[in-house]
Amino acid sequence: MSETFQLGRKAAQAYEAVFVPAFFAQWAPHLLGAAGVRGGDQVLDVACGTGVVARAAREVVGPSGRVLGVDLSQAMLDVARQVRPDLAWQRGDAAALPFDVNSVDVAVCQMAMMFFPDPVVALREMGRVARRAVAVLVPAALAANPPFVRFSGAVADHAGVSARGLVTTYFALGDAQGLAASFTRAGLRVTSTRTVTARTTYPSVDAFVDTEIDGTPLGDGLPDGVRAAIRARCRSDLVPYVRADGALAFDFREPRGGRLAGLSTSPVPARRPDGSPTVARRSRRFTRAGQASIRLYSYAHACICRDRRCQWLRRR
Template identity: 40%
Template structure:
């Protein structure tokens, strides 16, 4: 279980070892495609985390291109910098990017936008650093109800521990509303934004691995549950999440995202 397997590991290390392969690695090529990233492009990844998207973009842009990746969390960046890549890793906030105007062919971001303090300002900053004609793609988790496994897990948390705990888990899904995303784009002055839905999969090696990873996540359930509550959650999850178990005990289900797509005039 996570409580023993990863004891002493930092949240960024747990994120990179467990969430990236289970959820986030698959999205790098998808978001890059929505931003029409090509070989030779100069690309910025905003809220890069431990580098899943930046690494995917770096593969596409190749030696003729360049990738800059920004994150506000120094622990995330420390993990990212340990990876062999030509990427320039920078510490900074999305609302005040430490970069010049009109300097990137594409700006991308995956699964960080919902946590930004000032979302319209972050969008303005992303557009500011784009060259004229540059492309923007920002991915967020769709509503938790549209992910069958996570929806069932959220309802289980509500039932066992009350709505407050369930809402803590739902935090990453808070922008899963195309209408709300359009409003944020309007506030940022992005008039031609499109919101597209793309589907991905959540895939953990077991139900226990999924529950243990969620418990360890500082952005959702980290520090919320006692050991006794965790054991109860683990036991109940084995029943509630059983419909999503496939061959070998692996748990797999859909997790769609919404992607803001725009081009700078």
């Protein structure tokens, strides 16, 4: 993860207390389902943050399975361990995962790939350690999400362009074709896409602003006066999304979601650039056919699965 986006303990606690229930928790079942996680699996949650996906995975794999969360941020891991001390948490870099080849069944990564200095390297590492499937979720383009466009504009006007960069980093991999190209360079072949719409609700505009700010490094040092100005601006700009009870509610959309349907890319190479096999012999049958799938969720996700069982994604 980029050092620019490292969170301190206070921000990590706010992330778990506010951001996870308001936004991140709803996506974990989608990711795990697309990855084909099942009872008895060994699952690696890469850039696990405070562990929302790992916790959800634990419920799926059951007592015969194993879940491990890895993150570069010690603050995030401290909170994850505090919430679920029974799970395994380890500090590590997504670009050099401290695990052996084919050491887990599935490697997943939710809402973090855009923070990595080189997403392709991270994807290759996930493919190296996973023997059956790799799945990731990332936000779609900022332009596809008008409430966030308005919010980021308020941040830029009152806190500066660099602050805007912190709150819009989430959307850095939002171009679907560019994202698919990254998967291809990592040795995964994109064969299909899907789009869904998800809805999120915050108790108020102020709650939305605080959640978005405190879930980034910006929250640690933002002056109270600047925060108040951003709130006031958003109360005005986000009026179209405010319900009668004062709650803020809006859909996440990716209007171009169907454009990649049937995309064909180059076959999965037999060996990686470093000379190592793409996968071990026991799972090579999946990649010889170039079998992978990409799912694009409105605003939220792209998912790649290197598993022949994931053909159901294209039939649904």
